[in-house]
Amino acid sequence: MATLILGAFAVLSMLALILFLAQRIKEGHQVHVRRIQALDNLPYVVGGAVETGKRIHVSLGTGALTDSTTATTLAGLAALDHVGKQACSAGAPPLVTAADPLVMAAAQDSLRQACAHSDLLHEFDSAQVEMVAPQPTIYALGASTHMRPEETAVNVMIGSFGPEALLLAHPAAQSGITQIAGTDDPQAMAMLFAVSDAPLIGEEVYAVPAYLSRKPALLASLQAQDAVRFGVVALILVAALLRTLGVSLF
């Protein structure tokens, strides 16, 4: 029962904090967001790919929209909104791969809206979004067949991946394809750090929606995450200090 009350308290506190910070931002308070190199580079690499006439590949990972990977998958979809809008406005919709059918459907919707936004709905082809395979290894191998330097210029990998991400990212790195990658799994993060031109480190992946859209509510959510993180870190440090001094709290 205590755990449930604590859980409800945590959710409600976070909600209150997000709403409070969103209100402050709407009233004109400035928000300082740390610069994220990978996301700053995104418009330039997409623009560069469009100019070369080569394809942009967006991988949404092996996550789903119905489990604990939802947040990371939503970050990937936010990146797709941004990349799709920019690429569709130049008449070159990206190729998207997913491992989950619901994510595939959401990606098709995102791409359709991006094309419609540029009055280029006729450019939209639902087959531009491929559901490769639900198994992570098979997905990575299947998506890696698109990593040919003569066809693809940019590989954006934002979503939930395991270590198998390297099976997709390594051929791309070998082919000299520019890569921007971010995920939630520490092992996959290490793999992607080695092969990405601009990796998203740690929870930077959750900053994608706010960083790219700059909407007040999303910026507030980012601020709330940071505030709670500082609080939790402070609690951990205090608890460690007390424990070192021989004081046991629990």
Next chain:
Amino acid sequence: MRQRVPTVVAVASGGATLLGYFVGPGFRVHLLFVRWAAALAAAAFVLGVVNLLVVHGRRIVSQERDWPYSTALLFSFVVVIAVAAAEHQGPSGAGVTWVFRFVLAPLEAATASLLAVFLVSAAFRAMRKRPSLPTSVFVGTIILVLLAALPLPGEVAQVAGDVRCWLVHVFSAAGARGMLLGVALGTIAAGIRVLVGIDQPHSERDL
């Protein structure tokens, strides 16, 4: 209206599902929503299969590069479906289990075993392409951990083992915990955003 209806439905059903975890066993609406969600996710697989058939069918028809692989994929797809249909036992039938156990699993395992080689190769490429302090620390750590796994003589093996243990249990574990803390907070924040309708992945968005 077109934007509001899906948002209201999503917020209401999400709120009811969340509430179900905090109130007593008398409140069972959330179980119904969870069952619906599972049924929808299963139905979505049909969409996935149609997408797979369209993508690879087009590749074969237009004779794109690698079209023979698409033919092999569709052939395998038909064979596995036919075996499952003939057995009337779905994915738990002996034939389908055989395919998974003796074809898919060994292939996956063999491919996964390449990861260590790919990682070392990728680390050295990163060092050449993007030399920086974090990359140097990354590559240095990989070398140390791999060296410690070698059958080194006597005292050296002891020291290398201790260093490896220290790296894995102190730095690596602390870093991973820090990242997981960020992941947990990110997940909570994203969940709340969807629940209160700030994030609307289900509606027409203002891109």
